[in-house]
Amino acid sequence: MSKKVRVRFAPSPTGPLHIGGVRTALFNYLFAKKHGGDFVLRIEDTDQNRFVEGAEDYIVKALNWCGMHFDESPQLTGEHRQGGHKNFGPYRQSQRKHLYKSYADQLIENGKAYYAFDTAEELDQHRKDHEAKGKTFIYNWHNREKRRLVNSLVLTEAETKAKIDAGEDYVIRFKSPQDETLHLTDIIRGKMTIDTNVLDDKVLFKSDGMPTYHLANIVDDHLLEITHVIRGEEWLPSLALHQLLYDAFGWDAPKFAHLPLILKPTGKGKLSKRDGDKLGFPVFPLEWKDKNTDDVSKGYKEEGYFPEAVVNFLAFLGWNPGTEQEIFSLEELIEAFDLSKVNKAGARFDPDKTKWFNHHYMQEQLDLDLAKQFKGTRPELADVDINYVALVVGLIKERATFVSDFWDLSHFFFVSPQSYDEKASKKAIKEDTATVMEQVKAHVLKTNDFTVGNLQTNIKGWITKNEIGFGKVMMPLRLALVGALQGPDVFDIMFMIGKAETVKRIEALIKEI
Ligand code: GLU
Secondary structure, three states, X not given: OOOOOEEEEOOOOOOOOOHHHHHHHHHHHHHHHXXXXXXXEOEOOOOHHHOOOOHHHHHHHHHHHXXXXXXEEOOEOHXXXXXXXXXXXXXXXXXXXXXXXHHHHHHXXXXXXXXXOOOHHHHHHHHHHHHHOOOOOOOOOOOOOOOOOOEOOOOOHHHHXXXXXXXXXXXXXXXXOOOOEEEEEEOOOEEEEEEHHHOOOOEEEEOOOOEOHHHHHHHHHHHOOXXXXXXXXXXXXXXXXXXXXXXXXXXXXXXEEEEOOEEOOOOOOEOOHHHHHHHOOOOEOOOEEOOOOOOEEOEOOOOOOOXXXXXXXXXXXXXXXXXXXXXXXXHHHHHHOOHHHEOOOOEEOOHHHHHHHHHHHHHHOOHHHHHHHHHOOOHHHOOOOHHHHHHHHHHHHHHOOOHHHHHHHHHHHOOOOOOXXXXXXXXXXXXXXXXXXXXXXXXXXXXXXXXXXXXXXXXHHHHHHOOOOHHHHHHHHHHHHHOOOOOOOHHHHHHHHOHHHHHHHHHHHHHHO
């Protein structure tokens, strides 16, 4: 029987989650759900110096906003699950601290790792000496047994023990194999070979009792029975070490998939927060306030993006279904997603495409829901009937990308023009406009059944019959109603604001002329 698919999203809580992190979570989520598997959140907080308060909470909130929910997480341990589900928790590495030492010891015992006592100053000196000779210092097979380094490969067992007993600081280093060719496989990148001689002996454990990322990551992926590791390309250089660690423990390694980088809109270099600041788009899902600097970073949610749009555009950063279809709900993405269709090449971030998706999902929202959001944004709408607002939204949303665009597109449905656009006035007002508008007013007044259809028949019929010219009537009429030459159909506007208000606005324009 094949094992149940289990994937994890394993962020370090060092700040807000970048949009690239959300994409990694999304691909994990889609893969898990596609295969009926578990989507697990593991918090990699072994580096307490980089811990940022509120980051974990932010990560959970951001992913939930996108519609991704974990099956297991620090908040949601396995216990709540039905059917005798194994409890894999805790899900924060800081709470799993007690576990790692025995695994490091195991590697020492079977000769796959060793103690190293070199101080930071000594290592720094080695680095400098090497640099002076135009070389780079790497701690590995070529020098680890030389006397100038202080480790358990050089010292006798008794000397090593004496140092540890005396409380000297040490680290445990992985003993990378010498002269081996390592064969690695990545679902996206295929097969790779690595010469183990280029690897350095990475630190796995420190005498302060904390494991490093590499050890904790491998031990936890094993204990949590993770079947697929899907993560960013920046971790590809660690794959060799990770594979070697699995081998050293005698464990089966999960399958790996390293996702392509997300590139700047220009296509050159990795997308950064600075690109967003410069070009005016967010790189975080939710707003984030830095507690130290009070700096606020924009979030997609607060900028008016719909989660469906964010998910849809993120899915296309590095993946595509191989068809023309671009619009995918989360459910449809689960159905269509395939790791083997993820590209190797970096994915260019296109802020305009994000807006295009938002415009699309805007049209799919219920007018009443949009009206509720819109109402909250303007004091002028406080006392307006929600159904009226919803009707207005229905007339203008096709031209909007965000709810924040609504007011500019629709203010004239709620308040009469305060002024007339200069350019529009020049274009619309001719010598006889006042007279023409008096006539329009008369037609409006005599239209008793004030519907779009009747208004259209009366006014258009009169224009045609008297050969007045549409522009001569419709342009100033629009100017009177809107204050500019913009907006939806003139008859829709008249119907919406009603007879009395229409007449008032026509009179106001005549007075202005
Ligand atoms: N903690 C790592 C990060 O912050 C996780 C890398 C991995 O998924 O193995 O990205």
